[in-house]
Amino acid sequence: MDRMSPLDAAFLQLEDAQPGASLAIGSIAVFEGPPPARDDVRAALAGRLPLIPRYRQRARQVPLDLGPPVWTDARDFALDDHLRTATLPAPGGDRELTGLMGAIMSTRLDRSRPLWEYWLVDGLAGDRWALVSKVHHCMVDGVSGTDLYRVVFDPTPEPGPGVPDGWRPEPEPSAAGLALLAARDLALLPAVQVRAVAGAVRHPASLARAAAATARGAAGLATALRPTGASSLTGPLSAERRFAVARGTVADVSAVRHRLGGTFNDVVMAAVTAGLRSLLLDRGERPTRHRIRSLVPVDVRAPGEAAIRDNRVSCMLADLPVDVADPGARLAAVRELFRELKAEHEAEAGAVLVRLAGLEPFPVLAPGLRLVWHLPQRTITTVTTDVRGPAEPLYALGRRCVEILPYVPIASRLRVGVAVFTYAGQLALGLTGDADTASDVDRLARGIEVGLAELVALAAAGSPDVPGAP
Template sequence: MDRMSPLSAAFLQMEDEQPGTSLAISSIAVFAGPVPGQEQFRATLAGRLPLIPRYRQKARQVPLDLGPPVWVDAPDFNLDYHLRRTALPAPGGDRELATLMGRIMSARLDRDRPLWEYWLVEGLAGGRWALISKIHHCMVDGIAGTDLYRVVLDPTPKPGPGVPDDWQPKPEPSTAELTLLVARDLATLPWQTTRALAGTVRHPRTLGRLARDAVRGGVAASTALVPTRASSLTGELSAERRYAFARSSVADVTTVRHALAGTFNDVVMAAVTAGFRALLQSRGEQPTRHLIRSLVPVSLRAPGEESIRDNRVSAMLAELPVEIADPVERLAAVRALFDRLKAEREAEAGEVLLRVAGHEPFLAIAPGVRLTWHLPQRSITTVTTDVPGPRQPLYALGRRCVEMIPYVPIAARVRVGVSMLTYAGRLAFGITGDYDTAADVWTLARGIETGMAELVAAARRDGQPAAPTGQPAAGQPAAPGGRRTAGGSRNTSSR
């Protein structure tokens, strides 16, 4: 039995507070070649289950919030329940795939079962097929979720062998047993807290740095208390979602970076800013300053921690400069914005909060952690998350994965969210919208593509030659040091 971290528990509880809302994350992996049979696909996934213990566990709430929810073995686990199969209507293009994605992600995962589903989708144009992975945010963040592809898929066309499996579910604890276990944890918590504090005190420089960063970041993050200007991008949400996506390439981002300066994150956020500008204008709204404040997740994972199945993120708040029409000036403004946010240490303030939360009684800190992540959702316009995916091609039963497209959930009053994912030299933008109030998600998608094309054109006018395509490593590596911003990419000069 494993305890959820306070942040993972907050994602579960936030969903409870919003009837009908699903806080599952997702992505689409598109494959070339014939679609595999259901039994063939089932056998392959069954051979990987020992490598993903969470896939055979379910979440249990602890009585009276005495502790965070816990992961327990699902005694009635049935793999067939989690493997779904469907087909697109003709012609099986982007629009049909996006419509299906919106419908799948509108439904909540069953809390009485392990919180994931895989959908095998037939009928894509060009003889392709897709795999949609749907996983609750309380189980993984964007980086850990994307890393699961390295477990489920193969690095070469030759399918890898399955893993020996002798799994037998441990007996599920009764409510009384669960309460006693949590009471025992509470009894030992003061000793654990004292030990953790003693370790920190032995390193006064580290303690001082954390304190300074927390104060500086807390002051900067206080802007979350200031409401954003009213626009059609915020308001009440329905339970259903719309979805769209846009495409670019790592090579295009590299071309822009080399000619116009900035990080990988700066360039993609400038393109997203252009997309929101186009969306507002299409709705007859003036794109002015301080109109779009984005929640930007920041990974707290150290290099090599991608495979830890948990949530390890903080966040920054970024006011996107949608008022700037010139693409080069817009990129410069985005670059200055993220340079300032890094200097203000907003993400570090969140990191300190989560460290403290891990050593306090859950009953005491749960409302605070939930409020910390719930409050910004009522004073932001959107969420934008950027995750680095696999740099080398992956395969399923010998079929090559040709692209990966991400999905980010939206909640509270945020009607539109954007996620970005790199894979094998490709870059995809996934746009999630509220079904009733964001029927124009494809306008945002096209605006992002246009914004990127404008940056590439400006870079080439400045004498930067086109970067060769098909170089998955270009612009991808994240150098040690620095924070990963927008959910995954490091906000340093290398990314």
């Protein structure tokens, strides 16, 4: 039995606070060649289950919120409950595939079972098929979810052997047993807090540096929490989702970065900013300054924690310069924005706050988490995740994966979300929209593609007038 971290538990609390909302992350892996038989996919997955213990555990709430939710072995686990099939209607293109993805991700995962499922999808145009992955956010974040690809798929066309499986489920504790264990942990919490403080004071120089960085970051986060301008991108959500995809190449982004300056992320975020600006204009809204603030998750895994699959993220809050019309000036503004955010140590401060939450009594944290989700907020407009996927091709049952399309959930009052993913030289952006109020996410996708194309053209022009360009 494992206990959830406060951050993992928060994703369950957020889902509970919004009737109908699904907080699952996902992706579409598209493969070339004829689709395999369901039994072959099932056998391949069964051979990898020992490498993913969470896939055979269910989330259990502790009575009275005496402790965080826990993971316990699902004694009635059946792989067939988690592998589903679907056939796309003709012609099997992007419209049909993204429509299916929106429908799949609109439905909550069954809390009585392990919180994941895969969908084997055939009927794709061009002699292709797909595997849709859907995993609750309390289990993984974007980085750790990417690591699952390397476990489930193969690095070569030759299928890897299955792993010997000696799994025997542990007895599931009763509700009373969970409550007693949580009460014991609460009684021991003061000793844990003392040890944490003692460990910190043994390294005063490191403690002072960390405290200073945290203070600067906390101040930056507090400043960033001022309300944004009103926008149709925030407000009440339905339970249904729409999905769209924008595409580019790693080579194009790298060319822009080397010619115009900035990081890979700066270039992508400038394209996302262009897309959001275009979407606002299409809706008849002025893209003014401080209109769009994006929550940008940041991986905070320490060295040696790469294989940890729970949530290890903090965040930055970025006021995207949608008011800047010129592509070169927009890229320069994005570059300066993220330079300042990194200098303010917002992500480090957020990581410290999350770690400190782990030392607080959960009965105190849980009501606060629920209250936060119910409070009206105008401080964040969207979320933009950016994950680097495998640089080399992956394979499933001997078939090459040609692209991976990411999905990020939306909740609270955020009607649009952006997921950025790189794989084998390809750049894919998955755009999630609320079905009632942001069904036009395909316009956002086209705006992002146009924004990236503008930067590519600017870089190829030879002497771009971009502030700060090398």
